[in-house]
Amino acid sequence: MVETITLTRPDDWHLHLRDGDVLRDIVPHTAARFARAIVMPNLKPPVTTTEQARAYRERILKAVPSGMSFNPLMTLYLTESTPAEEILRARDSGIVKAVKYYPAGATTNSDSGVTDMRRVYPVLEVMAREGMPLLVHGEVTDPSVDVFDREAVFIERVLLPLLSDIPTLKVVFEHITTRHAVDLVMQTPDRLGATITPQHLLMNRNAIFRGGLNPHHYCLPVLKREQHRLALVKAATSGDARFFLGTDSAPHARTAKETACGCAGMYSANAAIEFYAQVFDEVGAMDRLEAFASCNGPDFYGLPRNTDTITLERKPWRVPSVLGYGREELVPMAAGETLSWRLV
Numbered sequence: 001m002v003e004t005i006t007l008t009r010p011d012d013w014h015l016h017l018r019d020g021d022v023l024r025d026i027v028p029h030t031a032a033r034f035a036r037a038i039v040m041p042n043l044k045p046p047v048t049t050t051e052q053a054r055a056y057r058e059r060i061l062k063a064v065p066s067g068m069s070f071n072p073l074m075t076l077y078l079t080e081s082t083p084a085e086e087i088l089r090a091r092d093s094g095i096v097k098a099v100k101y102y103p104a105g106a107t108t109n110s111d112s113g114v115t116d117m118r119r120v121y122p123v124l125e126v127m128a129r130e131g132m133p134l135l136v137h138g139e140v141t142d143p144s145v146d147v148f149d150r151e152a153v154f155i156e157r158v159l160l161p162l163l164s165d166i167p168t169l170k171v172v173f174e175h176i177t178t179r180h181a182v183d184l185v186m187q188t189p190d191r192l193g194a195t196i197t198p199q200h201l202l203m204n205r206n207a208i209f210r211g212g213l214n215p216h217h218y219c220l221p222v223l224k225r226e227q228h229r230l231a232l233v234k235a236a237t238s239g240d241a242r243f244f245l246g247t248d249s250a251p252h253a254r255t256a257k258e259t260a261c262g263c264a265g266m267y268s269a270n271a272a273i274e275f276y277a278q279v280f281d282e283v284g285a286m287d288r289l290e291a292f293a294s295c296n297g298p299d300f301y302g303l304p305r306n307t308d309t310i311t312l313e314r315k316p317w318r319v320p321s322v323l324g325y326g327r328e329e330l331v332p333m334a335a336g337e338t339l340s341w342r343l344v
């Protein structure tokens, strides 16, 4: 008998979809699994206004295959010149659900990001008043800080001051990678949530170097030590409502990864819920997958949970070694490897 599990349809609370031709190649992967996704605004140029978000959303919707339903939840890219009125327009639009903070220079297309959090405090005060969550890429960019310590230092230098300076702002600490981040979330009242990616649950930093330098295992924040991975697995599978699913699936063409200065990002959207099922199954916590994947996120954002379901079955399948990506190729996470759970 095949073992199956049926869940409330999950959502992806952190996703990169890019733009243009590639939308047709990648949107269907997410739409097949998730009802909604928080769509990152780090396009070139970034999505900084509600009007841009609305137009981008329309382009995404055109790439949803007929017969599938998918609701992209949009975000604005916070810059030092984002006016407070833009937050009000975003709130009124009904389609923008959050604002994303990138430290300037921290990652892909983050040049327009913020150089000092205090410079955007006036806008954050408005967000706090309007109940608009701030999504943070939690790493310092100070080149003197070791790349593996950038998240822990961010907590001390930026996040703790922010949480105490604007006590009513809702914050999502995105793609957490360390036990320090887990501890902070556990110690903070309910207004601080965190997303956790499949790569940070399944791999530690050895994966970057196993058998030679592997650019497909490079993402930001970079993979960390095993002790941190274990802390993330414990948090994700604990049932604690402050931790929820966010893949940070971030496609880059194979040529942009397999090169002298490869881009950061792993593509997991084609097997996202399957990766999480693998993690939860390995620690005997399949009964908590639904809370993490389908309940905690909408509850944090104050949105209704989905009413339809998906079913996974325990049936080994091979992740494709390569996917289409416009005129290029895309190498997904765990390319060519076997996963134990399959989407029915």
Ligand code: DOR
Binding pocket: 016, 042, 107, 108, 137, 218, 219, 220, 221, 250, 251, 264, 265, 266
């Ligand atoms: O690995 C990453 N890729 N981390 C990010 O923060 C951005 C993302 C991307 O857009 O490629």
Ligand code: ZN
Binding pocket: 014, 015, 016, 040, 248, 250
């Ligand atoms: Zn991201």
